[in-house]
Amino acid sequence: MKTIKVELGTRSYDILIETGIISNISNHLKDFPFSEKAVLISNPTVFPLYGEKVKAQIESAGYRVKVILIPDGEEYKEFLWVYHILGEMLRFGLDRKSCVYALGGGVIGDIAGFAASIYMRGISCIQIPTTLLSQVDSSVGGKTGVNHPVGKNMIGTFHQPSLVIIDPYTLKTLPEREFRAGMSEVVKYGVIWDGEFFDYLQKESNGIRALDGDILEEVISRCCSIKAEVVSEDERESGLRAILNYGHTIGHAIETVTNYTEYLHGEAVSIGMVAEAWLSALTGRMNEDNVFKIRNLLQTFDLPVSLRETLRPEEIIPHLSIDKKAVGGIVRYVLPESIGKVNIISDVTNDMVKEALKRTLS
Known part of the structure; x- marks a missing residue:
């Protein structure tokens, strides 16, 4: 144990x-x-x-x-x-x-x-x-x-x-779609905290998909260890803990605009992670190679990485400000600088977010 x-x-x-x-x-x-x-x-x-x-x-x-x-x-x-x-x-x-x-x-x-x-x-x-x-x-x-x-x-x-x-x-006994949705949160930990864990997920992707017991125990324990470390330092999300929301600002907006019925939480977060990675690249904080690394790993686990074409970015924008991380009406985003490191950024315009959402379709 x-x-x-x-x-x-x-x-x-x-x-x-x-x-x-x-x-x-x-x-x-x-x-x-x-x-x-x-x-x-x-x-x-x-x-x-x-x-x-x-x-x-x-x-x-x-x-x-x-x-x-x-x-x-x-x-x-x-x-x-x-x-x-x-x-x-x-x-x-x-x-x-x-x-x-x-x-x-x-x-x-x-x-x-x-x-x-x-x-x-x-x-x-x-x-x-x-x-x-x-x-x-x-x-x-x-x-x-x-x-x-x-x-x-x-x-x-x-x-x-x-x-x-x-x-x-x-x-x-978990439905396959539910398991896939959970993998978005697993990948998140690699992006925000541990590049070596990100590499481990790439290496062991077949074992993870096959529900190998030893690999799953390692994946779960590593994720819990990271979260425990973050929560122990910042229990009430006054600073560091906000990094756990990578992908969630846009992901939550997607869930809200689709009335929580079209996407599972992890699926919406997966799209949000790719969009926020593009947002980082568009603002000069991360190179595009890392955007594709994040997107490709999510796709390895059969997660959605783009909006459906009938869901327009303009529909999502109004919901972004209704976010617990927002301060004084200013939306804060968790943007990766590299695989394993993120920062919390507020100097982002809605036009940038629209462009990032459009990039997910490319």
């Missing part, structure tokens, strides 16, 4: 990564001072696969468990479902020492974490991510929240989990 620690003083926690750990969760719960009642939040896709097993593991550690299922999909990451979850938690009688378990992908992790963060002003949450995207990114770092029709992830909290339990075996 690989253990990665997120160092946050009294709120530090471990990320446990091991194939098969989902069948042995109870051993890792015994040292937590949780009260008797617990809630397990999942969806109708994941729960039939792993829910009863996880529920039994939590119960064997001495807890009474209530299961709450919410529909599967980004369009359900809204406050209506948080309100539903909170009502179920109140009726079940969770107290301030209770724990919420999130079993599923990014939507489940975000919405369960958000509910935990505001229930009685905050109770514990344990993340058990089952998608690649949630295992390498959203389950770590404490960001929780829901979407709003005006913008993605604009309503939320920072609420660190007590523990993150990652079982790479769950990727065996």
